[in-house]
Amino acid sequence: TKLKILVVAGDGIGPEVTGEAVRILRSVAELGGYDFQISEALIGGVAIKQQGTPLPAATLSAALESDAVLLGAVGGNEFNSLTPDKRPEAGLLQLRQALGGFANLRPAFAFPALSSNSPLRPEVIEGADILFVRELLGGLYFGEPRQWDRASNSAWNTMRYTRDEVVRVARVAFELASMRRKKLTSVDKANVLEVSQLWRATVTELAPQYPGVTLEHQYVDACAMHLMNTPRNFDVVLTENLFGDILSDESAVITGSLGMLPSATIGGKVNLYEPVHGSAPDIAGKGIANPLGAILTAAMLLRHSGNLEQEAQAIETAVRKVLEQGHRTADLVRAGETPLSTQEMGKLVHQS
Ligand code: NAI
Ligand code: MG
Numbered sequence: 001t002k003l004k005i006l007v008v009a010g011d012g013i014g015p016e017v018t019g020e021a022v023r024i025l026r027s028v029a030e031l032g033g034y035d036f037q038i039s040e041a042l043i044g045g046v047a048i049k050q051q052g053t054p055l056p057a058a059t060l061s062a063a064l065e066s067d068a069v070l071l072g073a074v075g076g077n078e079f080n081s082l083t084p085d086k087r088p089e090a091g092l093l094q095l096r097q098a099l100g101g102f103a104n105l106r107p108a109f110a111f112p113a114l115s116s117n118s119p120l121r122p123e124v125i126e127g128a129d130i131l132f133v134r135e136l137l138g139g140l141y142f143g144e145p146r147q148w149d150r151a152s153n154s155a156w157n158t159m160r161y162t163r164d165e166v167v168r169v170a171r172v173a174f175e176l177a178s179m180r181r182k183k184l185t186s187v188d189k190a191n192v193l194e195v196s197q198l199w200r201a202t203v204t205e206l207a208p209q210y211p212g213v214t215l216e217h218q219y220v221d222a223c224a225m226h227l228m229n230t231p232r233n234f235d236v237v238l239t240e241n242l243f244g245d246i247l248s249d250e251s252a253v254i255t256g257s258l259g260m261l262p263s264a265t266i267g268g269k270v271n272l273y274e275p276v277h278g279s280a281p282d283i284a285g286k287g288i289a290n291p292l293g294a295i296l297t298a299a300m301l302l303r304h305s306g307n308l309e310q311e312a313q314a315i316e317t318a319v320r321k322v323l324e325q326g327h328r329t330a331d332l333v334r335a336g337e338t339p340l341s342t343q344e345m346g347k348l349v350h351q352s
Contacts, residue, residue: 174209329341
């Protein structure tokens with residue numbers, strides 16, 4: 001296996017946590033005899049400071065030439081007075097757009113060792129393992145027309161999908177479900193929205209091509225409740241953009257800490273991998289950030305860009321083991337426990 005990986009660590013805790021993810025990637029390459037070419041480029045606030053723009057041309061072209069991009073996080077308090085198009089976050093949005101991924105994968109799972117970190121009861125979340133497939137380039141966030149018309153005191157956005165946009169993201173979801181527990185829950189609001197009727201009809205039409213996968217449909221409001229009541233009943237959840245944004249954040253409470261959650265955006269020219277959390281300015285530079293979200297993101301990179309399922313699972317198992325042994329970073333500790341540093345946690349996973 002040969003993989004060209006571009007690391008854009010970004011701001012705040014971004015470099016701290018991606019440093020640990022890269023440590024793991026390097027050791028996977030060494031153990032497996034794989035050829036990983038890992039290089040780095042600037043994005044976000046650090047790119048603004050050094051190059052005057054949040055996404056330098058050199059970063060964009062390096063990203064487009066790589067097999068996978070691993071991002072830390074962007075943003076910092078010192079940039080908060082800039083207009084949105086000049087801020088660090090603009091660099092990430094431009095990068096996402098240029099890479100063109102339309103399927104955002106966000107797992108939500110319970111770690112037995114962290115069950116007391118979730119506000120949900122342990123017996124409810126035990127064994128929960130959900131993979132959200134959220135459509136990322138369509139729907140209300142991009143649909144035209146959109147406007148706030150101050151003169152008429154009204155505003156509108158447009159939820160629009162084409163059949164092809166639904167087909168391509170639904171195929172990703174069916175395929176992932178067929179490699180997991182073979183259940184796909186498609187989420188819509190087909191009792192009210194025409195877009196959802198197109199969504200449901202299109203997903204239903206594809207189902208016979210994936211005979212091994214059981215398809216069910218849920219209305220988004222009911223789904224929001226079922227996710228908290230019976231999270232174990234879900235395997236892969238397919239949603240349009242807005243519904244997926246909301247439901248995947250809601251389901252983050254199953255895991256218990258933002259610092260644990262990975263994500264991948266696939267289907268475009270180059271896949272983009274990033275932990276769900278931001279740059280965490282409140283703890284940046286202290287070496288106390290939780291690197292496990294970034295490390296699990298590296299596992300997703302190996303799975304989806306390297307086709308290295310065994311190695312991905314080995315990393316996930318190592319993370320589980322380290323947590324079961326009681327090791328915790330500051331965001332996970334309970335009263336009386338001593339937290340590990342970012343590097344100590346990274347090294348423990350590396351050794352496991
Ligand atoms: P945040 O995710 O950076 O932090 C929220 C809270 O969670 C903070 O208390 C932080 O200390 C904690 N936290 C986050 N990740 C952690 C980790 N790995 N270990 C331990 N604790 C962790 O979100 P916030 O504060 O809303 O945003 C801060 C900056 O990050 C802003 O500039 C925002 O725009 C940016 N941001 C960037 C994202 C990205 O690059 N993909 C995503 C979200 C926010
Ligand atoms: Mg969100």
